[in-house]
Amino acid sequence: MKLLVTGGAGYIGSVVTAMLLDAGHSVVVLDDLSTGHEVAIPPGAQFVRGRVHDVIGDVLTPDFDAVLHFAAFIAAGESVQKPAKYWDNNLVGSLRLLDAVRSAGVRRLVFSSTANVYGDPDSVPIPETAATRPPNPYAASKLAVDHALAGEATAHGLAAVSLRYFNVAGAHVRADGSLMGERHDPETHLIPIALQVAAGKRDKLELYGDDYPTADGTCVRDYIHVSDLATAHLLALSTMQPGSHRIFNLGNGNGFSNRQVVEVVREVTGQPVPTEVGPRREGDPAVLVASSEKAMRELGWQPAKPALPQMVADAWDFFAGATVRHKTR
Structure with missing residues (x-):
């Protein structure tokens, strides 16, 4: 498949890009390098530098099979001090992306969401059905994109998946041994x-x-290995349902x-x-501790590296x- 990865120069986006390349896919990375690093983009990916807001219409063409969307600012504390920065980048950028997806006829999108949307949960581990109470503009901007994806799926048949994950850690080992x-x-x-x-x-x-x-x-936080998280993105990509927006929590449950x-x-x-x-x-x-039972059941996902050490x-x-x-x- 030909895939677009927005934010592919970041931590998680670059690891997912590497896994997609190792699986034989063709990958284009779009990143403005405001928080990402060009050195993190795996060899073999085509790199386009720019903001989603400005260049997505030129980059996303009808020959793409799907988009994996990571481009976002992620510092929850900063978002409280600079809310407009997060609404513009995370929400407005995502809406521009959805416009381009619709125009190009691309029918699949995997979104990097966050478990922070649940705020202080009523109980743990947290299922996907838990009430959402975003405690900061970062989480609120991600939840708004989740809602936009649900509307796009209903109105235009988009196959969309939001992955809400908790704290990510570790390093990914590629087939060539590089970290x-x-x-x-x-x-x-x-x-x-x-x-x-x-x-x-x-x-x-x-x-x-x-x-x-x-x-x-x-x-207290749930931690998930970056390789396990990246694997879930590939599984989501292979199990998408047209006209449906599905949400999965990802964590270790500890x-x-x-x-x-x-x-x-x-x-x-x-x-x-x-x-x-x-x-x-x-x-x-x-x-914040996740229940990942739904991902295990519907995606066939199982963390291979659950131990914090x-x-x-x-x-x-x-x-x-x-x-x-x-x-x-």
């Missing part, structure tokens, strides 16, 4: 920041709040507190990770290799 991992700048995610502290790149790690209603007072994650990083790296407690971040739910170890291997490569340039 693909997380390289956000600035980094906002717990595991890579903790690894930077372990490597001496940062003095300490700030824990945002220790007064949540959890066992140790810090937020929650880890921020303090537990830091302890795993210490164990894996053998290094101290000094921490300091700071104030809560606006829009952070206390507990394995995710941290893979991320540590990538971080060490990326640091070495950076020094030799």
Whole structure:
């Protein structure tokens, strides 16, 4: 198939691109590199630099079979301070994409959504039927796209899938042995920041709040290996239903507190990770843990790397290799 991957220079988008290429598909990556990195785009993919808003009509032509849409800003905390930035990029950009999909007659779209749309859930693990209470503009913008996809499926027969996933970690090993991992700048995610502290790149790690209603007072999150997550995108692509918008949660069903994650990083790296407690971040739910039963049942998805130490170890291997490569340039 010929596939368009928006945001394919980012962490998850680049891993999905690599898996699509390894599966024999032809892939075009569209990314403006505002948060992605051209070096992350796997060899073999055609790269078009630009914003979805501006160039999608020229890029998406009728010979494409499907779109996988990752292009978005993802920092929930920043979205509270700069909501217009998130509404424009995440929602308006997605609506422009849907216009182009309709015009080109492309009938399949897989959307990178987020479990953050559930806010503070009534119970965990969270099923897809749980009430949505987006706690910040980032989550609200993603939920708005979910609604737009549902309307597009009903009105125009689009086959659409939204994958709502939780915290993503680890590094993907390609067939040639190369590692693909997380390289956000600035980094906002717990595991890579903790690894930077372990490597001496940062003095300490700030824990945002220790007064949540959890066992140790810090937020609890479900973690999913990036390779397992990417596999779910390929499965979704192969099981799409015209005129239907389907939603799947993806996670391991196990929650880890921020303090537990830091302890795993210490164990894996053998290094101290000094921490300091700071104030809560606006829009952070206390507990997010997924129920992935629907994805397992309907997509045939099963996480192959569910253990948090394995995710941290893979991320540590990538971080060490990326640091070495950076020094030799």
